[in-house]
Amino acid sequence: MSKHHLDTICVQGGYTPGNGEPRQMPIIQSTTFKYATSEDMGKLFDLEASGYFYSRLQNPTCDMVAKKICQLEGGTAAMLTSSGQAANFFALFNICSCGDHIVASSSIYGGTFNLILTTMKKMGVEATFVSPDCTEAELNAAFKENTKAVFGETIANPALTVLDIERFAKCAHAHGVPLIVDNTFATPVNCRPFQWGADIVTHSTTKYIDGHGVTVGGAIVDSGNFDWMAHAEKFPGLCTPDESYHGIVYAEKFGKEGAFITKCTSQLMRDLGSTQSAQNAFYLNLGLESLHVRMARHCENGQAVAEFLHDHPKVQKVSYCGLPDDPYYERARKYLPHGSCGVVSFELKGGRKAAEAFMKQLKLAAIETHVADARTCCLNPATSTHRQMTDEQLVAAGVPAGLVRISCGLENKADLIADLKQALEAIE
Numbered sequence: 001m002s003k004h005h006l007d008t009i010c011v012q013g014g015y016t017p018g019n020g021e022p023r024q025m026p027i028i029q030s031t032t033f034k035y036a037t038s039e040d041m042g043k044l045f046d047l048e049a050s051g052y053f054y055s056r057l058q059n060p061t062c063d064m065v066a067k068k069i070c071q072l073e074g075g076t077a078a079m080l081t082s083s084g085q086a087a088n089f090f091a092l093f094n095i096c097s098c099g100d101h102i103v104a105s106s107s108i109y110g111g112t113f114n115l116i117l118t119t120m121k122k123m124g125v126e127a128t129f130v131s132p133d134c135t136e137a138e139l140n141a142a143f144k145e146n147t148k149a150v151f152g153e154t155i156a157n158p159a160l161t162v163l164d165i166e167r168f169a170k171c172a173h174a175h176g177v178p179l180i181v182d183n184t185f186a187t188p189v190n191c192r193p194f195q196w197g198a199d200i201v202t203h204s205t206t207k208y209i210d211g212h213g214v215t216v217g218g219a220i221v222d223s224g225n226f227d228w229m230a231h232a233e234k235f236p237g238l239c240t241p242d243e244s245y246h247g248i249v250y251a252e253k254f255g256k257e258g259a260f261i262t263k264c265t266s267q268l269m270r271d272l273g274s275t276q277s278a279q280n281a282f283y284l285n286l287g288l289e290s291l292h293v294r295m296a297r298h299c300e301n302g303q304a305v306a307e308f309l310h311d312h313p314k315v316q317k318v319s320y321c322g323l324p325d326d327p328y329y330e331r332a333r334k335y336l337p338h339g340s341c342g343v344v345s346f347e348l349k350g351g352r353k354a355a356e357a358f359m360k361q362l363k364l365a366a367i368e369t370h371v372a373d374a375r376t377c378c379l380n381p382a383t384s385t386h387r388q389m390t391d392e393q394l395v396a397a398g399v400p401a402g403l404v405r406i407s408c409g410l411e412n413k414a415d416l417i418a419d420l421k422q423a424l425e426a427i428e
């Protein structure tokens with residue numbers, strides 16, 4: 001299946017029914033699985049045989065969907081998680097523990113920023129944040145003896161910066177650590193970070209992969225390219241015996257292709273339990289079946305809306321990497337040649353007052369904190385997610401009071417533009 005085009009994998013990847021079996025992916029709604037002998041089950045517990053025993057660790061429906069995402073990204077192994085937050089935490093915590101350090105792009109999702117800056121810090125993992133546009137020298141200077149991973153987002157939510165994946169990957173590798181890329185906004189349809197040297201990819205599947213605002217979920221995919229054993233002193237969790245699994249050395253037993261995901265499943269999922277439900281994985285697969293069709297429309301609408309806003313007299317500034325005067329236009333041509341996503345952000349000239357009048361007037365675009373949905377939605381951070389901040393603090397944080405983020409859905413672009421046009425007219 002993975003030899004097919006992405007479109008075909010979206011529709012048919014991950015599950016191939018045998019003779020007389022269900023055409024649609026079955027939902028295996030079972031916590032547990034039956035075995036004839038204790039010996040059979042013992043082999044599973046020892047990771048001597050592959051199979052299912054408890055859905056906290058693995059479930060067949062979840063695995064089929066993970067397999068499809070794995071094929072889409074061009075990886076060797078993948079797993080689903082209960083949320084995008086869990087995916088990023090597991091991907092990092094699988095190789096970083098107390099006393100370690102992470103280099104992360106400063107332009108990332110707020111939830112991930114908090115996770116790294118506050119919660120992982122409490123676990124003894126420190127981080128250094130660098131601008132996605134930092135110089136080579138600045139990037140190199142961020143590394144320490146105990147650095148274990150580099151983290152960034154292909155297209156950052158909400159800043160819409162584009163990561164120079166190839167440059168970050170080269171630098172990470174020169175320091176003997178993997179690059180983890182959150183590919184949520186681009187999706188594998190528009191960017192496959194492994195092609196540019198990324199080692200691990202994560203997703204909040206809650207966004208475009210689901211695409212209908214139905215399920216919160218996440219995924220982790222391994223490229224199978226990072227040689228853990230070549231840097232064994234940095235990654236004892238993968239390269240020395242796991243006493244909680246009878247002394248298994250993951251990197252030896254499962255190789256470059258399987259070590260990362262096997263450890264993440266059999267150790268972190270077992271102990272921390274942030275599993276996706278089979279029912280949610282089924283919904284996720286329905287979204288995946290049309291991902292390639294939907295992304296093209298999200299991008300078409302995003303581009304049309306960005307161009308319309310760009311030329312509007314009441315708009316101060318538009319951020320969208322598909323606009324030729326956007327600072328990320330050239331980088332996007334390299335990494336996102338078929339389009340980026342449907343999210344556009346723009347600043348209204350009249351600040352807070354203008355944003356309030358504009359938001360009130362919208363008819364089609366709903367006010368939501370969500371993004372990457374079939375239905376267009378809009379958010380003014382100053383009056384919602386960032387409402388505790390003063391106008392001065394908002395400017396310092398890069399989210400001025402007049403900033404609006406619009407996530408273009410799958411509607412007709414003329415209707416979306418007409419809605420924005422009439423709302424802009426309402427601003428005095």
Ligand SMILES: *Cc1c(COP(=O)(O)O)cnc(C)c1O
Nearest residue numbers: 083084085109157184204206217
């Ligand atoms: C939403 C989001 C997350 C968090 O995902 P949840 O599914 O909400 O937990 C992480 N990264 C990015 C880029 C996101 O947009």
